[in-house]
Amino acid sequence: MSRDAATIHPGVVAEPQLYGLLAEFSGPQELLDAAAKVRAAGYSDWDCHSPFPVHGLDKAMGVKPTILPWLVLGGGVSGIVGALALAAFCNGFDYPLIFSGKPYWGMPPHVFIAFPAMILLGAVTSVFGFMALAGLPRFYHPLFSSKRFQKVTDDGFFISISAQDPRFSVRWTGEMLRGIGATAIEEIKD
Amino acid sequence: MSTTANVKLPVDLDNTFESVIGESPLVTGDASFHGVTEVVSHVSESRHPPKAWYVGMAISLSLLGLMGVMILYELFVGVGVWGNNQPVSWGFPIINFVFWVGIAHAGTLISAILLLFRQKWRTGINRFAEATTVFAVACAGIFPAIHVGRPWLAYWLAPYPNVMRDWPNFYSPLLWDALAVGTYTTVSVLFWYTGMIPDLATLRDRATGRIKQIAYGIFSLGWRGSAKHWALLEKAVYLLAALATALVLGVSSTVSTDFAVSEIPAWHETIFPPYFTGGAIFSGFAVVLALAIPARELFGLKEVITKRHIDNLAKILLVMSSIVLYIYVIEYFIAYYSGSSFERFPYLNRLFGPYWWLGWGIMFCNGVVPQVFWFKWARNNPWLGVAVGILVNMGMWMERFTIIIISLHRDFVPSSWHMFVPTYVDICTLAGSFGLFFTLFLLFCRYIPMVAMYEVKSILPQAQVHHHEPVAVAGEAADASPEAGVAGVPTV
């Protein structure tokens, strides 16, 4: 059955849907060059995969800067404010005590409360913010069905283009990927 | 350069030579991407670990058991089984606590500060050093818990509404300690784990058994090397590094306030926060050096932990030793400069009192011995490195003994002076904590990638790529657009 028929009668189709195309490249430089070209060709729903962070790849792909630092800043600030408020409430307001002739609420020692609270909340935000923004954990992904794709954690460099992309077409996209230096191209079924 | 190009270098290449131009390679042997994966994954994939691993495990487990017995004994009988007395009310547990917290610092320093300093050689040892951090913090955490005598009441430290309607004292350094060490544990584990996700995915993709696949699969969170994820991961790790750098300063500084906010001479010193931090980093690096050398021999990691890594570690040890020596000497100087006999006495007591051999011993072990690393032959001799690492750690333990015991045992009033003698329970618990550390460490060596593979790959020469400005490729890309594709080129 053709792809067009599948879109007309979605319920009837039994065969797996096409997730997209996976193209392998021979090295980081090739991947970087190819990524710039895929971007220039106007694709939007695609990704690069590499065994290590390739510097400049996000720039070549046009990935927007992440908001993670702002989240972490928010986490850190709320840590400071929360800790100071807690200390002020406990020792200064709810059960005031004089310790070694110090004022009820003295700033210098409370730095030792605010500081770790800032780091703790900042760090936790950083890790869970990363997971949330990256959509991890995600244990199933169509790409994992490819045997070839297992190399991505060893020495394989890939570009995947989703079939959802408005510019996607098996023939033309495959053509383009071959044209920009893919050494192998695979159709990935969902 | 493509990944298929194999750069074969001799495994034992001497890459420590110093040149004013360029850098020598940081990975020897098969320095291809796949080569790095093989060398590191091999450790956890081989059928049996080396024999020495079993021997080490047997010794560590027995020591761990000994520690368990000693702690149970102490819990049943009471803290009287230790050598603590009046005026030395803080004995071995606090010494051991400060000692282990100190060791923890090297991992954070290597991963965080060297990352910010763009020290590429860090990649070979950071995973390994972070592991020592996590395990050393675990050892450290035990001691304050048992020192309070009733560890099941530890939750009293937390500010929770209770029937007595009171709150913890936020002015107390002991509370700050609990917060700092708790934060340190959490952040170290998070930092360690976040940086490990891609490598766990490597083990997942290579795993043959079902159990391994599932276990590594769960912990690698479904990592698929996506560039967007890499950008996020790098940002998250960078932020964690910045936070952890601040934390390195914060934790030992907080530990030092246990002593420094008091009025006891040789405890109340404004230099204590940087002093404890410096000493902590020093002892941590010594541990990393002493462990890295046998580990690279034992597990065949000489290709990624090269002679240059050892050379650099030795140099850092030398720098830290010089800093620690500075602090020792400036302490004596300021005590003299103060003109106060109470400030001067504990220092004279260190050098000429009943514990004189400790006062001189720390100078020798921490200040003098590492100075041998001024010489290249010493840095390049691995077994000398292990010996210095061990001596420094003995010295650093003695330093904590000196600070805590010697300052306490002779206070303001001579009639209350008293000697401190540890009991067998003290000594066995200390020995047992090494059992805990090495048990965890050996398990780590066997089941977790000991070297950050993806980071090592990213510093290989063939990983250095350059992005051309998009303007330059726009013209070419037009040819690859769908319209151009129709023009009769063979289809897939």
Added chain:
Amino acid sequence: MSVVEQSISSEALEGTRLDRVGPRAFALSLGTAIIAFALALLLGWRQNDGMQQFMFGYYMAWIFFFCIAAGSLYFLLLHHAFRAMWSVVVRRLAEAMAANLVLMAVLLIPILGGMHLLFSWTSASFMHTDKLLVRKLSFLNADFFTIRCIIYFVVLGGMAVFLRKRSNAQDETGSLRPLQAMHRMSRWSLIVAFWVINFVGVDFIMAIDPKWFSYVAPIYFFTMVMVSVYAALPLFASWLQTNGILQKQITKEHYHDLGKWLLAWTLFWGYIAFCQYVLIWYANMPEETGFYQRRIMGPWGVLAAVLLAVHLIIPGFGLMSRHAKRHRGVLTFWCGWILMACYLDVFWLIAPQQYINTPLGRTAGVMPTDPYHFISAAANKLLWLPLRPVAIEIDLLCLLGMGGLFLASALFMLRGRALLPVKDPRLAESLAFENY
């Protein structure tokens, strides 16, 4: 020794000499210095206090510029010892400022002459009022102080002159030998210079209040030194670029790294300052607390709060952003800001002592107050204002004069030389340096 050939185009080395700018700026700064010092002397003489006000102004300005010069030396030592690549393009500027240690040694002579106006430990009658002070006479006495000053400047000045000479030799011969000599020398000098700078801190900061001692005070001074240089160096570079020099060579990448170090040292300064303050605050021991008591009460307390804000909190947030460090204008602004804060730090540490040293100040300076009571603090402030001899203009004129001399001397050191180490084997790499 081999000569390393580099592929640096002659275009890349355009505008690397002072040329016409040099003599003009030299004359201007020297002229400013002469006028400013003349005015300061005149105003100081009119104070009718035996030139004490002038001496304090001069002393504070001297410390401020000593920090920059010594910091430049330490910058060079650090970057040689760790073989930093990125900083090669600013090396010559740091060399010129480090060579100013010779100038600072000459400018120290008036301070040695006017010692009795600055240091209360020079007064035997004062030192014999307290048992703790008497014990300090073995260290704090005029002869030993002079000997120490000579040692400090022989060591630091010698290092700076050595580095400058080797660097010149490298330009002339293009051989690697001078660079290797600098590398070798930096390793041990790093430790020696650290010790010397710390002891300068003991003598020039800690001993200003003879009774006070703090174990971390020498390191506090060291952080002052390091903050100063990472603020002064980008400022100097930026000023040269405004005048059309080094425009192509120093890029935002270099400013970015200098900015990172500036932020790091600023935060480290805050860390050390906090450690010192909180431990003394907490233990509250009379021989230590007095120092801070005199500096956080009355009008000085306002200054302390301002210092905390302008030296740590505001620039800490201001420099946090990547964009602030990569934008020359913004970074220059923060460098100027932090240098000002550095002077404020010196002022806050030294100036209160002047009023304490006078008989009037001795009574006012130890006046017991309740620091937590806002009203009494405000009343104190009002009471103190008329007691303070207001002569801030003398301090500022001294600062201006010393700055003129400093800049003139730095320009003199750079005359007729390329402002880049043109034959350095890592120059090409440094020119093309990029942060990632």
